[in-house]
Amino acid sequence: MTTLSPPRPGPARATGSAPRRRPLLRRYDWDAYLYLVPAFAFYLVFLVRPVVESIWIALFDWDGITASEWVGFDNFADVLADPQIWQATLHSLVFVVFYALLPTALALVFVGAIARIRVRGLAAFRALLFVPYILSTVVVAISWRWIFAETGPLNTALRAIGLDGLTRTWLGDFTTALPSVGIIGTWVMFGLAFVLFVSGLQNIPAEQFEAARLDGAGPVREFFAVTLPALRGEIQVALVLMITAALRNFDIVWNTTAGGPGTSTTVPSYFIYREAFVTHQVGRASAIAVVLTLLIFAIVGAVMWLTRDRDAAAPRGGTR
Amino acid sequence: MRIRRSEQLLGLLLLIVGALLALLPFLSIVLLALTPSGERTGGGGLPSSLTLENFATAWTRGGFGQALWSSLVVAVAVVLGASLVSVLAGYAFSTMRFPGRFVLLGILLVGLVMPYEGIIVPLYYLLEGMGLLNTYWALILPQIATSVSLGVLWMRTAYANVPRSLGEAASIDGAGRWATLWRVYVPVSAPAIATLGTLLFLYTWNEFLMALVLVPQNPDVQTAPLALSFFAGSTRNFDPSVTAAAAVIVALPILVVYAIFQRRFITGVVAGAVKE
Numbered sequence A: 001m002t003t004l005s006p007p008r009p010g011p012a013r014a015t016g017s018a019p020r021r022r023p024l025l026r027r028y029d030w031d032a033y034l035y036l037v038p039a040f041a042f043y044l045v046f047l048v049r050p051v052v053e054s055i056w057i058a059l060f061d062w063d064g065i066t067a068s069e070w071v072g073f074d075n076f077a078d079v080l081a082d083p084q085i086w087q088a089t090l091h092s093l094v095f096v097v098f099y100a101l102l103p104t105a106l107a108l109v110f111v112g113a114i115a116r117i118r119v120r121g122l123a124a125f126r127a128l129l130f131v132p133y134i135l136s137t138v139v140v141a142i143s144w145r146w147i148f149a150e151t152g153p154l155n156t157a158l159r160a161i162g163l164d165g166l167t168r169t170w171l172g173d174f175t176t177a178l179p180s181v182g183i184i185g186t187w188v189m190f191g192l193a194f195v196l197f198v199s200g201l202q203n204i205p206a207e208q209f210e211a212a213r214l215d216g217a218g219p220v221r222e223f224f225a226v227t228l229p230a231l232r233g234e235i236q237v238a239l240v241l242m243i244t245a246a247l248r249n250f251d252i253v254w255n256t257t258a259g260g261p262g263t264s265t266t267v268p269s270y271f272i273y274r275e276a277f278v279t280h281q282v283g284r285a286s287a288i289a290v291v292l293t294l295l296i297f298a299i300v301g302a303v304m305w306l307t308r309d310r311d312a313a314a315p316r317g318g319t320r
Numbered sequence B: 001m002r003i004r005r006s007e008q009l010l011g012l013l014l015l016i017v018g019a020l021l022a023l024l025p026f027l028s029i030v031l032l033a034l035t036p037s038g039e040r041t042g043g044g045g046l047p048s049s050l051t052l053e054n055f056a057t058a059w060t061r062g063g064f065g066q067a068l069w070s071s072l073v074v075a076v077a078v079v080l081g082a083s084l085v086s087v088l089a090g091y092a093f094s095t096m097r098f099p100g101r102f103v104l105l106g107i108l109l110v111g112l113v114m115p116y117e118g119i120i121v122p123l124y125y126l127l128e129g130m131g132l133l134n135t136y137w138a139l140i141l142p143q144i145a146t147s148v149s150l151g152v153l154w155m156r157t158a159y160a161n162v163p164r165s166l167g168e169a170a171s172i173d174g175a176g177r178w179a180t181l182w183r184v185y186v187p188v189s190a191p192a193i194a195t196l197g198t199l200l201f202l203y204t205w206n207e208f209l210m211a212l213v214l215v216p217q218n219p220d221v222q223t224a225p226l227a228l229s230f231f232a233g234s235t236r237n238f239d240p241s242v243t244a245a246a247a248v249i250v251a252l253p254i255l256v257v258y259a260i261f262q263r264r265f266i267t268g269v270v271a272g273a274v275k276e
Helices: A032-057 A074-080 A083-114 A122-134 A137-147 A153-160 A177-201 A206-214 A219-230 A232-247 A251-256 A268-277 A282-306 B005-034 B053-062 B064-095 B101-113 B120-129 B136-160 B164-172 B177-188 B190-206 B209-214 B224-233 B240-275
Strands: none
Touching: A032 A282, A032 B064, A032 B101, A032 B120, A032 B136, A074 A282, A083 A177, A083 A219, A083 A232, A083 A268, A083 B005, A122 A177, A122 B005, A122 B240, A137 A153, A137 A177, A137 A251, A137 B005, A137 B224, A137 B240, A177 A219, A177 A232, A177 A251, A177 B005, A177 B240, A206 A219, A219 A232, A232 A282, A232 B240, A251 A268, A251 B224, A268 A282, A268 B120, A268 B209, A282 B101, A282 B120, B005 B053, B005 B240, B053 B064, B053 B224, B053 B240, B064 B101, B064 B136, B064 B177, B064 B190, B064 B224, B064 B240, B101 B136, B120 B136, B120 B209, B136 B190, B136 B209, B136 B240, B164 B177, B177 B190, B190 B240, B209 B224, B224 B240
16 A cells, blocks of 8 residues: 655654554564664663662672671772872863863864865874874883883983983883873873764865955964864764773883872772772772763763853754 | 975975884884794894794693683674664654653663772672673673663663664555564664674774673683783783784784774764763
8 A cells, every 4th residue: 555645744654554543552672672672771770870889888898708788888988088189180180181181282283274275185183193092002001101211212212312310210200100190191082082073073164264365364263263163063973982091091101100109190990990809898989980970961061061052042953 | 385395394294203102102013023043133223033922832832712711702792782772762762652751761871970980899899790701791781781871871862863764665555663673774884883883893803801800710701802812911921922912813803893984983982971
């Protein structure tokens, strides 16, 4: 049977039945749940359940083996009163500068410099600049351990230009370890920011640049009048991704300094790992994990709000 | 409109300097790995001769053949598993009406920003209880779960670009919902599925924390990044040239894959990010 009637709202199933108003229950596609079951089975068992359990475990004093003892919010009070955790959180905030703000600023300078010109081989440059982001963090850490080593390229270069006084074991020095680990993050994240911004740049209509130039805008004014506002969405995404990476940074710290020297590069995730799997204070480790997760959600929320689209009257996009 | 020549040069110069800085750290360990063990050039100048001996030493001592194989097994399993469940669930979200649709979508969104640190402790005890610690399953099952959020939202967007008329034509031809998915939606979305797969492959291949926590005691299932971390950490191998060679061995497969699929990698990361 063929019908030429306009498509009606509701399920687009060709039932072949007479055009009669169907009862409420039939208007839904109940078999949708069959399609959802596999994905949600994984998601609920291995993600949602652990999230809830993290909060639950944090309410106990538990060594992971023997019986646990209910302590209420003591673990949280303990964690929040621990100067070592505060110091680690402070390090994480320093990493936000190195992992998020610095790469964003640098990538914006790059994008500003190439926005007006036609670069031959831009795709190749983009691919090269992105390489640090695709490398395993362990490979990255080993590369930079060599760069920063006593006899590594950085010190060799400093000696070659007569700056022997500056040479040191960068990752082993109390004053330079934290910024050195930070620089590694800048190096990794720059490629991500650059790639995101270039893709945003390619969505800016050429007329906008032409209009700005007709108004006599120089490169700097053009950047602030055209490029920067057009990249708002990409900047937001880049900041969210990179701030999250900075706050949960574990891999690079673990594989370069493991928190040292002393406690000069500790981060919250380092304590989560150590207390859960080395010193067996599982309840406390979970409390740190819950606090860290909440901190990440709060900061991500704040960044999304601060970088929201102020011009858009309504939330953008439909539901589909 | 004319652009000054100096501006052109400045832009190009920045890109060249940036590309050099991006490559230099990795190139410096490639050079270190090729330097004979006895010879220390201090990172400056070229070694008098090059050798592949460090690679051979690293390969045999670190068991990287097995580690790369484990990485491949885990990554392929996660890509296939996560893609399959995402193909199904995305279809429901994109084409069907059912109660709880928006609530379920909201629950999935949480997974996009959920740090692994927030789930890793209970995950360890969950998998211990299942007797799966130190097996491939300990890495595959949780990483399918952490890929589901991105995967489902990704497929939902991909299906939204499939012309409705195609699906309707199929159902008029008598194809059921299941057949329509596999005959119409999946083939039309094949490029999107391939990009999703590339993205998940990259993330799974490089995952470190999960491997460190969930398979620390079984060298047979340890992935390449974990094996490399252990190798570099053990004092027995305290030869920087050999460690460098090991790092190059671990990096090489992903670099080769990247060289072939770099466009897909980059569009994938950009689209995946913007989705979040």
